[in-house]
Amino acid sequence: QKEVEQNSGPLSVPEGAIASLNCTYSDRGSQSFFWYRQYSGKSPELIMFIYSNGDKEDGRFTAQLNKASQYVSLLIRDSQPSDSATYLCAVNMGTGANNLFFGTGTRLTVIP
Amino acid sequence: GAGVSQTPSNKVTEKGKYVELRCDPISGHTALYWYRQSLGQGPEFLIYFQGTGAADDSGLPNDRFFAVRPEGSVSTLKIQRTERGDSAVYLCASSLGPKNIQYFGAGTRLSVL
Numbered sequence: 001q002k003e004v005e006q007n008s009g010p011l012s013v014p015e016g017a018i019a020s021l022n023c024t025y026s027d028r029g030s031q032s033f034f035w036y037r038q039y040s041g042k043s044p045e046l047i048m049f050i051y052s053n054g055d056k057e058d059g060r061f062t063a064q065l066n067k068a069s070q071y072v073s074l075l076i077r078d079s080q081p082s083d084s085a086t087y088l089c090a091v092n093m094g095t096g097a098n099n100l101f102f103g104t105g106t107r108l109t110v111i112p
Numbered sequence: 113g114a115g116v117s118q119t120p121s122n123k124v125t126e127k128g129k130y131v132e133l134r135c136d137p138i139s140g141h142t143a144l145y146w147y148r149q150s151l152g153q154g155p156e157f158l159i160y161f162q163g164t165g166a167a168d169d170s171g172l173p174n175d176r177f178f179a180v181r182p183e184g185s186v187s188t189l190k191i192q193r194t195e196r197g198d199s200a201v202y203l204c205a206s207s208l209g210p211k212n213i214q215y216f217g218a219g220t221r222l223s224v225l
Contacts, residue, residue: 088154
């Protein structure tokens, strides 16, 4: 069983729409959750992090965390073609581990 | 430095050869991580350093892989007797301390022919 699961996509949305990216994780003790954006051939770039249940907003991005359902999501409002990338969900499992567990990523394409 | 620096950016080697990959973390970051990313996959954890010591090496796939961080800053990932299956992008990340946000370098793309 994979520890962090994401829909690999591809997910296509028209420019200006809301893109919704989802992630589930297996370890109930997980403490911190991250969304990284990765352009093709580039390194992961941190977009958002969230530690507590609820929503966290930063500009056009909103991270949502539901620990009871072991679910974290990323919403991108007013999607732009420059948002086209792979979005990686990463989880710190919190069981003494400091490393991140990554999902396989969701490829997002924003169509102009 | 401004960010995590990794060298070389690309490395092509032959099966059976030895390679070293270098990571220079963000200045002042005590925690350093190595990950490996294969095509179409998310990064997979290899090893974590806190200061000079390897605090967690549970992700190293076998004893051909080794990493050091002798002065608590620059780290070198060493791979002996490379195999074609070692081909991947090797990513280094650093953070201010354990549990803190990790910032990634651009990676080293290793190709084993």
